[in-house]
Amino acid sequence: MPLAIALILIVVLSVLFQVFTPWWSTPVASNWGHIDDTLVITGLITGVVFIAVNIFIAVAIIRYRHREGHKADYQPENKKLEWTLIGLTTLGIVGMLAPGLFVYSEFVDVPEEADHFEVVGQQWQWSFRFPGEDGVLGHADNRFITPDNPFGLKPDDPNGADDRLVLSNEVHLPLNRPVKVLMRSKDVLHDFYVPQFRAKMDLVPGTVSYFWFTPTRPGQFEILCAELCGVGHYNMRGKVVVETERAYREWMAGLPTFAKLQEGTTLTDSSDLSFEELVEQGRQLSQAQGCIGCHSLDGSPTPGPTWLNLYGKQEELADGSSVLVDDGYLREAIVNPNSQIVKGFAPMMPPYPFTDVQLDATVAFIKSLSDKAPNQEGDTQ
Amino acid sequence: MSTSNALGQESQEHNTQEHPIGLYLKIWVLLFVLSTLSYMVDYMQLQGYLRWTLIIIFMLLKAGLIVAVFMHMMWERLALIYAILLPPLCLLVLIGLMAIEADYTILMRYDFFGR
Amino acid sequence: MAHLLSEDSQLVKDWASDQDAFKGVSWGKAMMWIFLLSDTFIFSSFLVGYMTVRMSVTEPWPNASEVFALTIAGHHIPLILIAIMTFILITSSGTMAMAVNMGYARKRKQAARLMFVTALLGASFVGMQAFEWTKLIEEGVRPWGNPFGAAQFGSTFFMVTGFHGLHVSAGVIYLLIVARKIQLGHYEKEGNYQIVEIAGLYWHFVDLVWVFIFAFFYLW
């Protein structure tokens, strides 16, 4: 008897929960409102079955619970009833499947007029590439990736020269224009996921995946990674800014092209560069190399120590000793990271065989993030 | 084996698989011929669909002979034949879909990686 | 089909009967068949993996015909070693089939002798495979790369033939044990030589797998 009551209560509470829940889909910001509709249809059909089965059990328990002298019916099967139930179930299944497949065929069929851009994932950050004036993305492959060519664009592909590169994790998109998202990964599986857009897809190294959508609401949306990609998975963040065509154009114009980047990033001799230039080089380098995937720039917790105010700090090491974070320590920590592990962090960073110039640039960038760093001007050894 | 007998396997009429030696010799020769033929496909440098068709035909003939005669499948009762031959059919779905998938992958690689 | 599933077909009767579904099939033989079914899925998965990587690599796939060619007495003959290995394995299947026949005919000595011959042929197959591996390794083929083309050629070659070779080796040991037991008259008491047929099933299966490897890896 308590079980019957419990089952009825479960049904009542579930329905109430469903009606009053504050936890529901984020407001949709793309054309995929249809996905929400299929979800609601599925919810309704399955909800009816859920209620029916539980109530049926509860009633059965109440009516047919054991009493003295009571005996069960003997009824091995009832073909008619069974086939009726099979028929009804099939109907319900079709009711869910048909609209689902209909919407899915829209989902896999990218409209002709859609723009396209590329999302590149790596542990644990996003970057983006737009096709440039010619409207064509140049060929790109992980095999071409070098510190100077973080996207791995095929150097001799003419289509790639005007490609616009976004080396930060923020991407802008124009409102109400369908866009095909092409996805590629440098290392492991990732998943480009913006809850408000509904659509999501894995980034797979060694191939290119895609989906398409039309942003329908201006604003800023968080990008999350939805496929386990290592210890930093939960912190692989990014931002999509959906804005007017004009604002988008302006933003786009500010992006470096691949050709420009190639000219600019060849580090020659650090003594030629001003501290600001060095910092800028360091910023690009640490984005390209994935440093900031593990080392946050704003103090938020990440797999590696944050770079905010790192320089000049006394760090406690795993072996109990402590060390002053200075140029020497940082350079050693990049080239040979596991020699001195900071307490509370795992020895998981691979050694980065940077050149002297690259080390200078990176250290300068870290320095620029610290208010404890002494004489920011010029002191680059 | 002995342990199972200790617990008493009920006596059953064993349908012994006794067949004339001559039959085995014939199949043996046939397998030799088929193997030679499939080797000749390579030796003659046949290419394209002709090559693949011939390879598959000879392969299936050989496999069929081994299973049917050497493994005595053709003399087994239908209950066993069906139990053994039907389950591998679901592998065909895997093979077919993986062929399509591999094809899709290489297309993507040519399209986007430019190799 | 309708006939097969009708109430009085042998198929339906066997499945609907009590005690055993496979009439007249001993426990050992039934188990061997089911094991082979499971093993079929192992080799199929290997071959599916091989198919998928081969179809999806962009590097050219080496020409097996060339890679496995041998120069004998000044003649350059493609795939000759593989052809010989194929014939040896088929021959061993033939001797195995005859051993089963002898077993049922209660010709204990001949059965054991034929099984030893089968095992010997199997061992020589493994020997040739070892030779083939050595040759390829000398030519620079490694699991992670080779001078002829796609790296996966070496990976799948070592994996698939290695796994098959392990099966053959295990089969040789199995045959030797059973043959020895037959020689010593272990099965004389029960007078039941079905063990030879069971060992034979395994051996023919190994041959069967080779048929597929030969077609898909060497000839394709």
Place this chain on the structure above:
Amino acid sequence: MNEPQSFWTKYVWSQDHKVIAVQYSITAIVAGIVALVLSVLMRMQLGFPDSVPFMDSEAYYQAMTLHGMIMVIYLLTALFLGGFGNYMIPLMVGARDMVFPYLNMLSYWFYLLSVIVLMASFFVPGGPTGAGWTLYPPQAILTGTPGTDWGIITMLISLAIFIVAATMGGLNYVTTVLQARCRGMTLMRMPLTVWGIFVATIMALLAFPALFVSAVMMLFDKLLGTSFFMPAVVSMGQALDYDGGSPVLFQHLFWFFGHPEVYIVALPAFGIVSDLISVHARKNIFGFRMMVWAIVFIGVLSFVVWAHHMYVSGMNPYFGFFFAITTLVIAVPTAIKVYNWVLTLWRGDIHLTVPMLYAIAFISTFVIGGLTGLFLGNVIVDIPLSDTYFVVAHFHMVMGVSPILVIFGAIYHWYPKITGRMLNDTIGKTHFWITFIGTYAIYFPMHYLGILGMPRRYYAYENYEFIPQSAHDLNSFISAMAIVVAVAQVLYIYNLFWSYWKGKEAGPNPWGATSLEWQTPQTPPVHGNWGEKLPEVHRWAYDYSVPGYDEDFVPQTQPQPEDRPAGEMA
């Protein structure tokens, strides 16, 4: 009959299927407790961040991986097939033992070895792997994931050993069911428990090969530098030597195993729960034939639905149509099973014994888990929900809670046969209520976190704008409930020990059940099960409340009376 004499041959190196079953079960439960503790640690981190000092993101992912792997493979698969399969098959089909007892014993020892290797991974350099139980490459073998030096190797080796063990056991179970039944025991007279385990075992024999092969290939990728699953990658700024492999291939092979695996766990649970419901409702299972065919149909279909786990994996998108259809078709036989369970209750004589409570609770939780499966199987609905807490809630309901409830009920039901004593009802009921209500409270709201869009496999959810504070509070609530439920399991374990010595004497057939295992000459059954003569079966296993009999059950061994022709189902 060579009865083993010493303690060692009787309880340790035993070839008796019943002892092997208990060995399997105890090992599986111990492994399960480890996994349960891991899940509590994870819930602590999720509900009350940073409350467990050593729980950094690395440890979290390691706990998550091991929790999943142990629960799915080393607990559920081993317990249903190695535990219940071993104990029930020979007894229920009227055999003296498994057909090859020595192989059966080896199966257990290989299983134990696989568990030991798995547990060893906690102590190897770098700790256990943190790649998630799906072990997707490339991340499973690249830096950036915990345990890529030794953890992943021990994991894969342990899996390979487990597969060897499962194969040795599985060959025994299948052959025993096919070839070693007693007189009169046709396949259609076998109880559904045996049917479920039988079909699940066949599936295990055909599905584990794909896992075995992918484990071997990944080991080669890791150890030999082959590129089966590894394309050209740049890991942490280092270009690696891999090239040309396909990560999606691993996913296909893994799920070609992984989806049948779901039903390898579910089918035995379906079978067992059918028997529990029938016995305790004193009524034949409704639509027995349909139940059998549903089990077979589900078994076959489950081999062609695998890629519904991969709708957003970047595979060929047109596969979505094929797999959505096959997946939703499988819902039909599954729904039939649910209908038949509840129709068995209808017009029954429902004894609300503790096993029955678990069985009914199973139906309720399984219905939720099954219905949410319809969301995830339908490709377009899956896209927003995949990799969110909706998935976590779904598979815990369908693969975690419901089979475990069946296990609780089944142990409760058969404990008297295994030990000769009844389990304690008061402790049993307390445990039941906490577990049933508790798991509902954990997993029901979790679906809504998924619909909100909270991704799974996150170590922390700091500063995500779309996640309101209330969702964090809900998360804390879920964690609190999880801890309560986890702690309540101590009651069940305690009950198992206490009743072994102090429980009420059970007698041979305390529930008044018809199937063969209750008709053994001794309780607990001795080696060889049946004494001098094998039983003979004259009817199906569901003759409850048959009109014209005084008792409300007729054992399978009781001959049909002369004047009564064998009924339709007999």
